[in-house]
Amino acid sequence: MPVQKMCTVAEAVRLNEFAYSLTLEVGEEMTSQTSCGQFVHIKCGEERLLRRPISICDWQGDLLRVVFEVRGEGTQWLSRRKAGDMLDVLGPLGHGFDLSAKRLLVVGGGIGVPPMLGVAKAAASAGAEVHAALGFRDQGHQMLTDAFVECCRSMSVISDDGSTGRKGFVTELVEEFLRNQPCAGADCAACSGKPEPPVVMACGPKGMLKAVAAACAAHGVACQVSLEERMGCGVGACLVCACDMADGSRKHVCKDGPVFNAGEVDWND
Numbered sequence: 001m002p003v004q005k006m007c008t009v010a011e012a013v014r015l016n017e018f019a020y021s022l023t024l025e026v027g028e029e030m031t032s033q034t035s036c037g038q039f040v041h042i043k044c045g046e047e048r049l050l051r052r053p054i055s056i057c058d059w060q061g062d063l064l065r066v067v068f069e070v071r072g073e074g075t076q077w078l079s080r081r082k083a084g085d086m087l088d089v090l091g092p093l094g095h096g097f098d099l100s101a102k103r104l105l106v107v108g109g110g111i112g113v114p115p116m117l118g119v120a121k122a123a124a125s126a127g128a129e130v131h132a133a134l135g136f137r138d139q140g141h142q143m144l145t146d147a148f149v150e151c152c153r154s155m156s157v158i159s160d161d162g163s164t165g166r167k168g169f170v171t172e173l174v175e176e177f178l179r180n181q182p183c184a185g186a187d188c189a190a191c192s193g194k195p196e197p198p199v200v201m202a203c204g205p206k207g208m209l210k211a212v213a214a215a216c217a218a219h220g221v222a223c224q225v226s227l228e229e230r231m232g233c234g235v236g237a238c239l240v241c242a243c244d245m246a247d248g249s250r251k252h253v254c255k256d257g258p259v260f261n262a263g264e265v266d267w268n269d
């Protein structure tokens, strides 16, 4: 059951010109039921009725960390919070990633990078082999890479302008990685002796997720994606976050997601 409570900001850190990290004392009643890819819904000041959904980046003990960039009034307000301030937090919400795979490629684009750190850390500490492919607009937007290096077998960075890593889009890194992996076919002679195929887990802009999903489908590799939709209630009661599925049904990103198997999603929506 999600918990709603007033939480103290334990630490507020600016990661770069655009991104802010808040570590919140949410208590173990929240962290004990948290899984990677879930989000919290944060009230951003009394004057804003709707809470803002922010992915859980990491958690430990009674602390939970979120990382965000300023987009509008709510996140602007959030960026001004300091250690010792109180925040009204509801969570954990939604369904996260299935971490049962032994080999993972975590893919993050822009502000989709923070939730993938939680995935990488949790999977690595459960004994999985984790690789990371991270895309940023430019060096000024880069964040959290040292933390990925600590828990991942490999990490590659790419940026739109080449100011950090090589120039290009993160989907190129995914393509390259998959090209060098065994296929998912059982009893494939060409792949015998190679490690088992990875599962790809991705968070970022929808265009990026669509391209990652297509690359995975072409290589026969399982892919989970974390979708972003505008939200109202965050708990499945208002329909604001409905999105189209490949089978013609509609699902709530807040309640049924935000993580879906890539094959479930209608990418032409």
Ligand SMILES: Cc1cc2nc3c(=O)[nH]c(=O)nc-3n(C[C@H](O)[C@H](O)[C@H](O)COP(=O)(O)OP(=O)(O)OC[C@H]3O[C@@H](n4cnc5c(N)ncnc54)[C@H](O)[C@@H]3O)c2cc1C
Binding pocket: 039, 050, 051, 052, 053, 054, 055, 056, 067, 068, 069, 070, 071, 072, 073, 074, 075, 076, 111, 114, 115, 227, 228, 229, 230, 231, 258
């Ligand atoms: C499941 C989920 C996880 C997210 N995780 C992160 C994260 O880890 N870090 C991060 O920086 N951002 C994240 N976002 C996006 C973040 O919620 C928006 O940037 C934020 O709500 C914008 O609020 P605002 O008041 O600053 O902007 P405004 O544009 O003023 O917001 C107006 C309204 O639109 C909604 N809204 C605007 N943009 C979005 C959006 N992209 N997604 C959902 N609602 C939106 C706001 O919640 C608000 O109700 C996530 C969104 C979702 C759905």
Ligand code: FES
Binding pocket: 230, 231, 232, 233, 234, 235, 236, 237, 238, 239, 240, 241, 242, 252, 253, 254, 255
């Ligand atoms: S945000 Fe209200 S149903 Fe998803």
